[in-house]
Structure formats: structure tokens, C-alpha cells
Amino acid sequence: MMKQKMAVIGLGHMGRQMIHRLLPQYTEKIEVVAICDSDESSLHREAAEAGIRPRLYTDYRQLLDEVTLDLVYIAVPPSLHYDVARIAFEKGIHVFCEKPLANSLTEARSLVELAEESNVLHAVHFSLPLDPAVLKLQGLLEDQAIGRIQSMDLYLEFPQWPRAWQQNPWITSRQQGGYLLEVGIHWIQMIQQVFGPITHVKSEIEFPPDSNQSESRVQAVLRLHHDIEIRLSGTDQREGEERVSLVVHGEEGTLALENWRDLYRSGKDTDLQPVSADDVVSPLPILKQIIQILNGESGLIYDFYDGYNAQVVLEALRKPGEGFTDVRPQLMGDKTEGFIVTT
Template identity: 75%
Template sequence: MSKWKLAVIGLGHMGKHMIHRLLPQFTDKIELVALCDNDEASLRREAEAAGGSAPALYTDYRLLLEEIPLDLVYIAVPPSLHYDVARIAFEKGIHVFCEKPLANSLAEAKRLLELAEQARVSHVIHFSLPLDPAVQKLQSLVQERAIGSIQRMELYLEFPQWPRAWQQNAWITSRHEGGYLLEVGIHWINMIQQVFGPITHVQSEVEFPADSKQCESTVKATMRLHHGVDIQVSGTDHREGEERVSLVVHGDEGTIALENWRHLFKGGKGEELQPVPAEAEESKLPILKQILRILDGEPGQVYDFYDGYNAQVVLEALRKPGEGFTDLRPLLQSK
């Protein structure tokens, strides 16, 4: 059986994670045939560390996509480059697995969605949070009305510093394509859309540093769901103590809290929150496993460029506030 031929473009944190942690789990299904990064020394170092058959090395993704026959490309470059890399891949009929956010603007995201549909190939965005066992358990508790009717929610995106210590690069703090709303908030936007339904209105207040090139410092916002439930968003890069990235869901009979990505708690009305086990018999993660199932013609669960676009609609409303609530319904796309 022949293997799927993959190229990884971009060797930052996520690109390295792909080649060193994820691909070794699927060596029977997929072959890394090419790597691309603009830092040639890093490119050669990471290729050597990856071992296995030597992939072709490129510092120009255009040349890679022109010269190397591919089935799938993993796009792990900064957001401002997503559009161009994906566009070329679609033109060549290559399946695309793209890091979040989908693009660097809503206009780019919409055009990528159009190109993806025209290409008739798989188009997947790297949203994994909804498939995490803790979120799957949260969703089942909500569906079972374990805390009754949902009344309100709070989303905390609070960091002692931005970027985090392990996340240093040239663009992560830029107002153009960085910031915690874009890097972290987008995951939670998509998860909320998958678990609770469309976010249809956004009201946002964003405080920026004096340096016009720097990303947001403080965010206070309200995201309103299609059935009228409000989600209060609190964001800061000056939190005292450890970071908190969490969603708290209040019902008329209790509360569920998903604390720091994957620690789930529940309590009845007036009761102290208690940990909730959230193990899965078989994890749906990593997303690459689902992609390979789909490429093999089997059922798989992924989030596509429709999901990426609809999350970007909310992201841009948060990052670029208007007067009062912005109605997102005219912009949201249905599959």
C-alpha cells in the first residue's frame, strides 16, 4: 500500500511538533517528502533530528509546491502567509491541513473557502479542542441538561505575559498577525460554535499599547449566542499569578467549568465545584488521525474551512470593535 506524501511548510512550534511528535505515530500511512522554512540552518537541523528517509529541503514554499508531487500539505507558517500557500496548493489539487486562524483577514478567509470548494479536495483547519475528551464530556453534560438551562458563560483568556515563555517569535506580539485573541481565543471561539451553536453578535472593547505595532493588552467583550445566551470575555496580558484559559458555564441548576483547557469541574446550584473524569475509550486526537481516515475513504471528524471562516468572522469582530453589538449573521456561512 502506497503512503500519502506530505510536505510541512513552516518549522516553528507547530511544525516541529508535527514532524517530531505526530508523524512518527503514522509511519505506516504517511511519508514526509519535503520540508520548508526560511531559516536554512533550522531547516537542516530539524530534518536531521526527524530521522527516517531524508525529505527534500526548501526555503521557498513556491518552489516546493511547484517541484514536489504531494497529496497533503501542512501549513504552519505565520497567519499572513496562510492565504498564499493554501491558494497554490488548491490550484495544484493538494489536500490542505492549515494551522489556525484560517487567514490574516476575513476577506482572505472567504476567498480561501471559495478556492477550497472549487478545488474539491480536503480542507482542514487545526482545531482540536472540540475533540478533547474534556470538551466531549462537557458537551454531553450540556446535552443532558446536567446544570439545567444555560443562563450565561464567562471566557477567560488571561496571561501573566504575552507571548508565553515557549512562544517567542517575530510575529506573535504584532498587531498585524499576533495576540492572544488570534492565537488562543480562536480555539475557544470554534469550540463554543461547535458545542453551543453560532455566535451571532459581538460587542468588544480592546485596549492596545502605545506602540501601534503591538497586539492587544486588555479585552472586555460580550459574545452572544444564537439563542440569546451571553458569553462575557475577559482578556489580559497582565494577570497576577498563573495564566487562566477557561470557560465557565452557568445554568439555573448548577455550573460547569472547563479550566485551563482540559480540567473539567461541575457543581449543583450553591455547591462547590468538583472534578469530573473525562477519559475516552479511544481518543479522537490528533486531528491528523482523522485526516488520514478521510483520505483513506473512512469516516473521520475534522473542522474544515467553513469552520475556519465562521470562527474568523467572530475573531475579527473581537479584534476590530464597532459601535455597540455587531450583527454577524449576514457574514456567517452554512455548509
């Protein structure tokens, strides 16, 4: 079997995770033939630490022009997603892109159109819906473990933004950063997959006096297609540890997914108790699914349509109108599940 030839563009936190943690698991099926970052010293350091010898570039345009590729992983800041993906599609290269899909809704829609025209694989690195705790939560909901859902609460609360391990020049910028864009997009997309389309958004958002800085406080309501409402609370001034959680209130009890992966359940008259997800088999990581698809097998990915639909809700949160905004006219299709494809 021929190895798939892959390039990694961007060596921030996610790019480093890819070359140091994910790709070493699949060395028999995929080969990193090129990496790119604007910091030349970072290129040499990361390649040496990973024990790989790819071609090194500081210009992604030059890389995409000179290197024969099957797949490119895009892990640059959001403002560059569009241009990198556009060039890759023009060259018939499969694209695996970090979230958010693009830096604006216009760019995101254009990327969906380019992806469809190119007839290659296009995937966004959304993994939360396939996490064992989320799959367990979904199974409990399907079994009516807490009865009919009445409402939900989504907490995106941080003692500071950015977090200590997340320092870079753009993570706090109003254009490309903020916790809604970096963290909230994961939960928006997961909610769309597990609970169905978000159709209406009402948001109150506060920004610091500095017009370049990202949001400080958010209070919002997301309304699902069956009128269930999700109350969103966001802040960068939380006292104590950060809280990134979804709490689902039902007629017969509550399910709480706390800090990404800790699942709890309560009944009407009982306190929250931990729920193990050890019995759940997850198809993660997404990279494995992509490799399967490129090798002619079936696989589960979230494509650029999913990325676009999540960005519709994200932009409605970040740029609110008066009262509820009906986002249904902007949504593409009626996709509520991951995309299973074969090439």
C-alpha cells in the same frame, strides 16, 4: 496501501510538533517527502533530530512546484496562509492549515471559495471540540446536568504575552499575533461547535501605545443564537498563573473547563469538584482523521467553512464597532458540527 506524500511548510512550534510528535505515529500511512522553512539551519537540524530525510526547501513556492504531494500542512505565520493554500489548491493538493485560517476575513472567504473549486480536502487544525474534557462537558450539558444554561464566562488571561515558549518575530504583532488570534480563536470555534452560532459581538479592546503591538486588554460579550451571553475577559497583565477557561452557569449548577482540559462541576449548593474524562474516547488527533479520509474512510475534520466562521467572530472582537455587531450576514452556512467526509 500507498503512503500519502506530505510536506510540512513552516517549522515553528506547530511544525516541529508535527514532524517530531504526530507524524511518527503514522509512518505506515504517510511519508514526509519535503519540509520548508526560511531558516536553512533549522531545516537541517529538525530533519536530523526527527530522523527523516525529506527534500529541504527555503522557498515554499519552489517546493510546491517541484514536489509531487497528496497533502500539505501549513504552519507558517498567518500572513502567508493564503498564498501557500492558494498554490496548493491550484495544484490539486489537499490542505491542512493551522489557525487562524487567514490574515483577514477577505482572504479567509477567498480561501473557502478556492477550496470548493479545487474539490480537495481542506481542514483547519482545530482540535479543542474533540478533546476528551470538552466531549465530557458536552455530554453533561446534553444530560441537563446543570439545568438550562443562563450565561458563560470566557477567560483569556495571561501574566505576559507572548508566553515564554512562544517567542517569534510575529506573535506580538497587531497584524498577525495577540492572544485573541492565537488562543481565542480555539475557544470561539469550540463554542460555535458545542453551543451553536455566535450571532452578535460587543467588544472593548485596548492596545499599547506602540501601533505595531497586539491587544493588551479585552472586555467583550458574545451573544449566541438563542440569546445566551458569554462574557469575555482578556489581559496580558494577569497576576499569577495564566487562566484560559470557560465557565458555564446553569440553573442547577456550574461546569468549568479550566486551563483547557481540567473539567469541574458544582451544584446549586455544592463547591466545584473535578470531573474525570477518562471514560471518553476522543477521535483526536485531527491528522489521524485526515489520513482516514484520504484513504477512503470516514473521518471528522473542521473545514475551511469552520475556519472562516470562527474568523468572522475573531475580527469582530479585534475591530469592534459601536455596541453589538450583528455578524450573521457574514457567516457562511449553518454549520454547527464537525464535517464528516469521505473522499
